[in-house]
Amino acid sequence: MLPQLFENDRNYLLGDPELEIIGDREKLAQWRHRMKGPAFYRLGRKIVYRGSDLNEWVAANRVDPSEQA
Template sequence: MAKLFEHDRNYLPGDPDLDLLGDRDKLTQWRHKGVGPAYYKLGRKIIYRGADLNAWADARRVDPNDDGAL
């Protein structure tokens, strides 16, 4: 599993560490489209958990050495 983010940390939009995924506008677009990482919405506040960010990133891992056997 990817360890790109601290597992037990919470991240808020605008956090520089989230720039690894995209800028604040990109994360907003993903939330609107329902395609980004899991998040909590508490009132107007958006919170990403490090564990969810790592799981989302891991699901998008591409291994160029995988022959894609079906």
């Protein structure tokens, strides 16, 4: 099992280097526009990601090649 990549009780803002592990600013913007990717909050012009939401999204996107057979 993958350890949690993000701190559950932390909020991450666009520009935080930790977010680069899942995508750059442009990729995250595309996902938000398409209503894909991790859950987020829009606070005015700020985008905020909760660490617990990021960890849930990472876990939900796990691919196990042995299950593909």
